[in-house]
Amino acid sequence: MEKTGLEKGGIYRHFASKEELAVAAFDYAWEATKQSRIRAIEKLASPLAKLRGMVIDFADRPSITPGGCPLLNTAIDSDDGNPALRAHARTALRGWIARLEELLREGMDAGEIRKDIDPPAIASLLISTLEGSIMMSRLLANHSPLQSACQQLEKVLDEIAVSSH
């Protein structure tokens, strides 16, 4: 409502249902979050630096949406009752996984990431550890879980790096 300047009734008139409005709100929040996270790492030189930058960005900078990660919230909230919303959350998650797999493969091709790693498993591990620690940090109102998660993920990234010696 803030963004559009419309009254509540005015917003509803643009959508056929509350479900459709929830989908549009998720798509908007996800796109804003994604762009903000991309901007934080786009200038980093290499695929591995971008992956490391993403982890550090999560530890350093909270979500730009006030309610926390829109993907996590929507995945849980849409568990029953709004299949269209759930489909959008699933597409968002698949897109994130695909982008991380792509960065991992680029790093493998560039010789900075080991060729014996499993990109889908690492991509999934990065996301699940970040998302779970966001849930914990928010519930406890304490930054430590997110910091522990990020330290561990930096170790994982160290381990998949081609060692320089």
Next chain:
Amino acid sequence: MEKTGLEKGGIYRHFASKEELAVAAFDYAWEATKQSRIRAIEKLASPLAKLRGMVIDFADRPSITPGGCPLLNTAIDSDDGNPALRAHARTALRGWIARLEELLREGMDAGEIRKDIDPPAIASLLISTLEGSIMMSRLLANHSPLQSACQQLEKVLDEIAVSSH
């Protein structure tokens, strides 16, 4: 309603509000989940074996509550609007963290876990990785994220073990 044999109106008559009913439902689901997870590992001999057993149990056996992990769901759902419910979820999470820290310290005292580890960080990492991967596996209807998470956590437990050679 199934458990009590009461009609819907009958259930509401026992609680002062919908919020209070939600708290009672969470406490019931959390206690049942906890007991089920404890039973899965109680016969394991050592603290480290119990921690490993917990991780394997999450990978092998889905939540006994149909909606998935009650803690994860309640942490997200109570983010606005039900502070009493949120307080119960927070207490549940703190209890889980405390139990894992206790197992880690018992393992340190017994000489099977390295004395230079940080129990709160490891406890937090175990929970956040499990919870985040449950969210992913449920949203994608695919077991892989949970399996990747558990493989990684088994590696973490290998690393904190006092090496036998």
